[in-house]
Amino acid sequence: MAPGPQGISGIDGIDGIDGIDGIDGARAWRHLHLFAFSQERFKESGAASDFNTITRRRDRASRRPPSTLACVQYTAAMPIDLSVEVIANHPLSADYNVLALAAPAIGAAARPGQFLRVKAGRGHDPLLRRPFSVFEVLRDAGGTPTGVSILSKRIGASTSRIYDARPGDLVACLGPLGRPFSIVDPPDEAWMVAGGVGLAPFATLAAVLGARGVHSTLFYGARRAAELFYLDFFRGLGVELVLTTEDGSAGEPGRIVAPLDRRLASRAAAAGVMIYACGPEGMLAATAKTAAQHGRPCQVSVERIMGCGLGGCYSCVVPVRSDDGRFHHVRSCIAGPVLAGDRVQWD
Ligand SMILES: Cc1cc2nc3c(=O)[nH]c(=O)nc-3n(C[C@H](O)[C@H](O)[C@H](O)COP(=O)(O)OP(=O)(O)OC[C@H]3O[C@@H](n4cnc5c(N)ncnc54)[C@H](O)[C@@H]3O)c2cc1C
Numbered sequence: 001m002a003p004g005p006q007g008i009s010g011i012d013g014i015d016g017i018d019g020i021d022g023i024d025g026a027r028a029w030r031h032l033h034l035f036a037f038s039q040e041r042f043k044e045s046g047a048a049s050d051f052n053t054i055t056r057r058r059d060r061a062s063r064r065p066p067s068t069l070a071c072v073q074y075t076a077a078m079p080i081d082l083s084v085e086v087i088a089n090h091p092l093s094a095d096y097n098v099l100a101l102a103a104p105a106i107g108a109a110a111r112p113g114q115f116l117r118v119k120a121g122r123g124h125d126p127l128l129r130r131p132f133s134v135f136e137v138l139r140d141a142g143g144t145p146t147g148v149s150i151l152s153k154r155i156g157a158s159t160s161r162i163y164d165a166r167p168g169d170l171v172a173c174l175g176p177l178g179r180p181f182s183i184v185d186p187p188d189e190a191w192m193v194a195g196g197v198g199l200a201p202f203a204t205l206a207a208v209l210g211a212r213g214v215h216s217t218l219f220y221g222a223r224r225a226a227e228l229f230y231l232d233f234f235r236g237l238g239v240e241l242v243l244t245t246e247d248g249s250a251g252e253p254g255r256i257v258a259p260l261d262r263r264l265a266s267r268a269a270a271a272g273v274m275i276y277a278c279g280p281e282g283m284l285a286a287t288a289k290t291a292a293q294h295g296r297p298c299q300v301s302v303e304r305i306m307g308c309g310l311g312g313c314y315s316c317v318v319p320v321r322s323d324d325g326r327f328h329h330v331r332s333c334i335a336g337p338v339l340a341g342d343r344v345q346w347d
């Protein structure tokens with residue numbers, strides 16, 4: 001298959017393995033990308049050149065300017081599709097590991113909150129690549145990106161292959177994908193709320209926030225102390241840690257939204273706080289509702305099952321509220337995974 005621009009060599013199910021032999025992968029990928037965008041009207045956002053803002057028909061008719069929260073933003077940046085080498089595999093526990101991948105171009109393009117579609121091992125099982133947040137952008141001594149890592153929790157076939165991958169193995173990797181977090185500036189503070197493997201997008205976010213001089217706090221909940229990872233990494237970035245475990249073996253016993261709620265209640269209304277959340281859907285819903293009760297903005301990174309990650313299959317839709325109060329569905333792979341928490345219908 002002829003590689004396309006930026007090393008594009010195929011997409012899930014269209015690189016000669018799924019009975020679609022002979023279709024050029026780069027062309028097929030482009031068609032899928034164009035198909036995804038043909039589903040909506042879009043126009044360039046003034047806020048970021050590589051993200052497009054979709055205005056609803058009603059907004060166009062009334063010529064109302066789109067606001068950040070009044071509309072859904074879709075990523076239009078071109079992802080990179082590569083077969084990349086495993087640099088290292090660090091097991092963190094019996095189920096969690098960090099897989100480092102030699103993908104400098106993806107590392108250079110990735111922004112906090114974006115994700116990759118990854119498939120380790122050969123063969124058709126699993127058929128489709130799986131989505132993983134960009135955990136770290138790996139850099140050499142001079143700061144030049146050398147790759148990316150993913151933090152993986154083993155729950156099925158694909159994550160088992162990722163857990164078992166060895167240095168030198170080749171891994172299919174497409175990215176960066178999706179809409180990233182919007183980053184605040186000082187004097188606003190950033191409060192990151194992570195549940196379990198929902199820690200994954202916050203390593204890159206904390207690094208970017210630190211470089212901007214934003215004071216950051218990580219509210220991090222897990223089942224037990226042994227599943228709280230990378231604490232020294234975050235401390236090293238100057239991030240304040242608030243920890244909870246369900247069994248009480250570290251930090252406060254219980255769920256992470258409880259200390260978040262208390263902190264928000266004691267916070268002066270005039271002090272700017274942006275809340276970023278990633279984790280199980282129940283935790284995201286509780287975080288978004290708590291943030292809304294305290295009148296604070298909240299960005300959530302949703303995790304829906306994703307078939308294509310490119311806007312073509314509609315397996316990942318999430319109901320969100322429009323300005324007129326009505327709900328419609330957006331594809332979280334291109335409108336998200338980062339969405340405004342107060343716009344998602346959680347029930
Ligand atoms: C944008 C995004 C980012 C993600 N980032 C990470 C990450 O950084 N690290 C990580 O470990 N995981 C992440 N996930 C979840 C990860 O994609 C799934 O764990 C993975 O697809 C499971 O693949 P598998 O083949 O091992 O398991 P499968 O055999 O596909 O699934 C095992 C079981 O888990 C369920 N399941 C699979 N995916 C999901 C999902 N997204 N939500 C709820 N249930 C699911 C299946 O229905 C099944 O019951 C992310 C998901 C999304 C959408």
Ligand code: FES
Nearest residue numbers: 309311313314333
């Ligand atoms: S449309 Fe296919 S995963 Fe979102």
